[in-house]
Amino acid sequence: MISQLTPGERQLALVLSICLAAVGGFLAIVGKDDIIAVHGLMVSAVAYLLVFIIGIEFFKPSPSPRRIEKYYDDPTKAGIVLALVWGIVGMGVGDWVAWLLVFPEATFDAGWASFGRLRPVHTTGVIFGFGGNALIATSLHVMQRTCRTRLPDQLSPWVVLVGYNVFCLLAVTGYMLGITASKEYAEPEWYADLFLTVIWVSYLILYLRTLRRREEPHIYVANWYFLSFIVVVAILHVINNLAIPVSLGHAKSYSLFSGVQDAMTQWWYGHNAVAFFLTTGFLGMLYYFLPVRAGRPIFSYRLSIISFWGITFLYMWVGSHHLHYTALPNWVQTLGMTFSIILVVPSWASAGNALLTLNGAWHKVRDDATLRFMMVAAVFYGLSTFEGSFMAIRPVNSLSHYTDWTVGHVHSGVLGWVAMITFGSIYTLVPWLWKKKAMYSNALVELHFWLALIGTLIYVFAMWNSGVIQGLMWRAYNENGALAYSFIESVEAMKPYYAARAVGGLFFLTGVMVCFYNVLKTIRMQDDATVVPERPPLLVAAPASAE
Numbered sequence: 047m048i049s050q051l052t053p054g055e056r057q058l059a060l061v062l063s064i065c066l067a068a069v070g071g072f073l074a075i076v077g078k079d080d081i082i083a084v085h086g087l088m089v090s091a092v093a094y095l096l097v098f099i100i101g102i103e104f105f106k107p108s109p110s111p112r113r114i115e116k117y118y119d120d121p122t123k124a125g126i127v128l129a130l131v132w133g134i135v136g137m138g139v140g141d142w143v144a145w146l147l148v149f150p151e152a153t154f155d156a157g158w159a160s161f162g163r164l165r166p167v168h169t170t171g172v173i174f175g176f177g178g179n180a181l182i183a184t185s186l187h188v189m190q191r192t193c194r195t196r197l198p199d200q201l202s203p204w205v206v207l208v209g210y211n212v213f214c215l216l217a218v219t220g221y222m223l224g225i226t227a228s229k230e231y232a233e234p235e236w237y238a239d240l241f242l243t244v245i246w247v248s249y250l251i252l253y254l255r256t257l258r259r260r261e262e263p264h265i266y267v268a269n270w271y272f273l274s275f276i277v278v279v280a281i282l283h284v285i286n287n288l289a290i291p292v293s294l295g296h297a298k299s300y301s302l303f304s305g306v307q308d309a310m311t312q313w314w315y316g317h318n319a320v321a322f323f324l325t326t327g328f329l330g331m332l333y334y335f336l337p338v339r340a341g342r343p344i345f346s347y348r349l350s351i352i353s354f355w356g357i358t359f360l361y362m363w364v365g366s367h368h369l370h371y372t373a374l375p376n377w378v379q380t381l382g383m384t385f386s387i388i389l390v391v392p393s394w395a396s397a398g399n400a401l402l403t404l405n406g407a408w409h410k411v412r413d414d415a416t417l418r419f420m421m422v423a424a425v426f427y428g429l430s431t432f433e434g435s436f437m438a439i440r441p442v443n444s445l446s447h448y449t450d451w452t453v454g455h456v457h458s459g460v461l462g463w464v465a466m467i468t469f470g471s472i473y474t475l476v477p478w479l480w481k482k483k484a485m486y487s488n489a490l491v492e493l494h495f496w497l498a499l500i501g502t503l504i505y506v507f508a509m510w511n512s513g514v515i516q517g518l519m520w521r522a523y524n525e526n527g528a529l530a531y532s533f534i535e536s537v538e539a540m541k542p543y544y545a546a547r548a549v550g551g552l553f554f555l556t557g558v559m560v561c562f563y564n565v566l567k568t569i570r571m572q573d574d575a576t577v578v579p580e581r582p583p584l585l586v587a588a589p590a591s592a593e
């Protein structure tokens with residue numbers, strides 16, 4: 047990694063690491079009476095490690111003239127491995143909290159092991175750790191291939207990747223220590239948020255600089271999706287996290303918003319995190335890796351662009367569907383509901399476009415588990431967006447809200463769509479990156495596919511059942527007009543479904559472990575293939591069906 051840097055980049059990397067060490071040291075000293083000091087120490091420890099790693103490079107004999115490859119893929123390689131590590135940790139904790147709901151006593155009487163602290167470790171670990179690393183890794187790859195240009199420098203992708211992972215570490219260790227800003231999917235406190243802002247803006251600048259030096263005049267549609275993901279997440283992150291810290295030496299801060307405005311800001315963020323982190327970013331992956339793997343151009347290039355603008359425009363308005371029947375003005379709820387229903391159109395346009403791309407390649411879907419991952423992802427993308435639009439209808443939401451139906455909807459999206467498209471992309475990408483003919487074992491890819499599919503189906507069906515039962519129990523009246531069930535009775539009725547979900551999760555988690563093993567084995571494999579599809583032939587910039 048470091049040996050690839052030019053001498054100038056190496057010096058800059060050293061300066062940046064020293065600055066980071068200084069910031070960490072500062073937080074550790076001014077925050078000595080607060081828990082923030084732990085994070086200060088952690089950051090400076092990581093920074094000193096970086097200083098060391100970069101520093102020893104200065105003392106090595108200078109390498110023979112560097113052979114510059116057309117593309118710079120080391121950060122992508124690291125990102126893929128990191129995504130899988132976070133995937134195992136995040137989903138491991140997910141399954142752990144799933145079992146906690148079956149056996150609520152299993153917390154060892156320790157604060158860090160309570161459901162309330164471990165749940166955000168799961169959500170952050172999987173969304174930002176697993177999903178985010180996969181997105182950064184694939185976006186860097188796709189951008190270089192579709193722009194036919196190398197990244198503008200070797201340092202900034204590492205700043206983005208390392209910085210982003212430091213942020214994720216601050217986040218999950220913070221929750222276990224009891225630090226939280228109490229905003230769902232945005233729980234880290236102000237100092238971590240500021241740090242991420244710097245990193246994310248570097249990511250945006252890196253993306254724009256690469257686009258600017260492209261040798262391909264056309265900007266392939268996947269880049270539009272990736273770019274909207276980067277731009278919108280930056281806006282969401284900054285606005286939702288506007289807060290005043292108690293002092294520079296305290297982790298705690300207070301949001302600039304209050305009451306229903308705070309709730310609306312939070313769900314404008316929360317929904318668009320789903321939309322731009324968990325959807326458009328992964329659509330960027332889909333629009334590149336699915337056609338490449340299928341060996342066919344996108345069914346309709348024009349539709350992919352219409353769908354892009356439809357999604358980008360509509361999603362921004364629908365956050366209020368998370369606040370039905372609250373103090374939020376009724377017209378704002380109606381607005382969110384209406385736009386949510388319209389949203390099914392561009393969503394299905396993307397899902398349909400993906401599936402129609404496979405027309406003529408169904409025999410490949412049958413034989414190739416990697417392509418099947420992507421096919422199933424497109425199907426679940428269609429299902430979960432349809433379900434979301436349905437749940438956004440106010441009377442439907444009166445049944446589904448607060449129940450496990452929401453959790454089922456979430457996981458049909460994240461397991462069926464987000465994780466499956468990621469696995470499909472990883473299996474496509476890994477042999478190319480490490481220059482191998484194929485994955486170490488196709489049988490293991492096949493095994494992973496079935497573990498993932500069975501796990502998802504068990505999870506989602508369990509939650510649909512428990513969700514609808516909860517909703518119905520809560521609204522059942524007896525002949526006297528009193529509630530038919532106490533709340534605790536509805537909790538007890540969930541036990542079998544929670545156990546089933548935890549078992550489904552175990553299937554899914556095992557699949558990710560199989561994937562990790564297969565990837566590591568592929569990396570170590572000897573059969574270096576010299577012929578690698580450097581630039582996938584069929585799709586880039588010459589959209590065959592853009593007529």
Ligand code: HEM
Pocket residue numbers: 137138140141142143144145165168169172173177452453456457460461464465547548550551552554555
């Ligand atoms: C092994 C697989 C997984 C298991 C066993 C699992 C389990 C869980 C559990 C038990 C909860 C808490 C539900 C509750 O509070 O009642 C949860 C919430 C959540 N999980 Fe997972 N999960 C898995 C994978 C994933 C993945 C891959 C993602 C995202 C990429 C994800 C995203 C979420 C989100 C966003 C929530 C919050 C849902 C809400 O607030 O409605 N999960 N998960």
Ligand code: HEM
Pocket residue numbers: 230316320324325364367368369386387389390393427430431432433434435436437438439443446447448452455456459460463464
């Ligand atoms: C057309 C697209 C979609 C619409 C209209 C939609 C709509 C909704 C609605 C109405 C809720 C329930 C709100 C509540 O009662 O609290 C919800 C929750 C959620 N959806 Fe979707 N959804 C869509 C697609 C997706 C996709 C593709 C994913 C994941 C990849 C996803 C992830 C989530 C998450 C994480 C929550 C739970 C938020 C929370 O309470 O913590 N949604 N969605």
Ligand SMILES: [Cu+2]
Pocket residue numbers: 316317320364365367368
């Ligand atoms: Cu939403």
